[in-house]
Amino acid sequence: MALLPELLPDELEMTKPDKQANEQTAKHNKAMKKHKEKIDGCIVRAEEKRGVSILLTGNGKGKSSSAFGMAMRSLGYGFKVGIVQFIKGKQQSGEEIFIREKHPEVYFWQMGTGFTWDTQDRNGDIAAAKTTWAHAQELLQDASYHLVILDELTYMLNYEYLDEEMVLSALRNRPEEQSVVVTGRGGGEALRDLVDTVSEVQDIKHAFKSEVKARRGIDF
Ligand code: ATP
Ligand code: MG
DSSP states (O other), X not given: OOOOGGGXXXXXXXXXXXXXXXXXXXXXXHHHHHHHHHHHHHHHHOOOOOOOEEEEESSSSOHHHHXXXXXXXXXXXXXXXXEEEOSOTTSOOHHHHHXXXXXXXXXXXXXXXXXXXXXXXXXXXXXXXXHHHHHHHHHHTOTTOSEXXXXXXXXXXXXXXXXXXXXXXXXXXXXXXXXXXXXXXOOOHHHHHHSSEEEEOOOSOOGGGGTOOOOTTTTO
């Protein structure tokens, strides 16, 4: 079938928008090439193979859910995962149901009973924090765990429920191939200095402040 004369490339006059589009494409390709060179350089330099320590902090939503996202990633490869939550055990969450029901192979420990924000029993809180920390410490000494999540651990440091040096030294001395994720607001400068990656989730806005009720599967 013969092409219509106006579609023959040789006879196409480049219109102004075409020229603009071509220039834009060329500019984009040049920028991408430069970007690729930079990334490739970083990839070549990033030779060290070891577990990493990550702190997810800040006032915005997304810290614990990001940590649980990494648990999902690790489980996808069949790696061993241990999770210790420094929170009251009463609050049920989708992640707890998921792990307890679908992934019983995951080591899962919640501070739970004994922890009493409401009753202001500082000694009781400290005792609960210490008992819970013992579980974390065990995981941090067990090289079979690929990933350890210490959810809301920072509050134990903020309130001085746990000794900072004890926590930092356990993080520092964990098995080389093990990664650890700590979540929670604050946590202190020494923790930030120690870990490899720090991400601060910024609170731009949150539905809760517009009086939208916390949602199952989204907020807990
Ligand atoms: P998520 O578990 O959703 O990733 P998070 O771990 O970053 O949240 P936390 O401080 O642990 O944040 O709080 C957990 C609960 O509080 C979640 O229900 C979350 O939606 C809510 N939340 C988190 N940040 C805010 C905020 N800035 N304002 C109001 N509610 C928040
Ligand atoms: Mg959280």
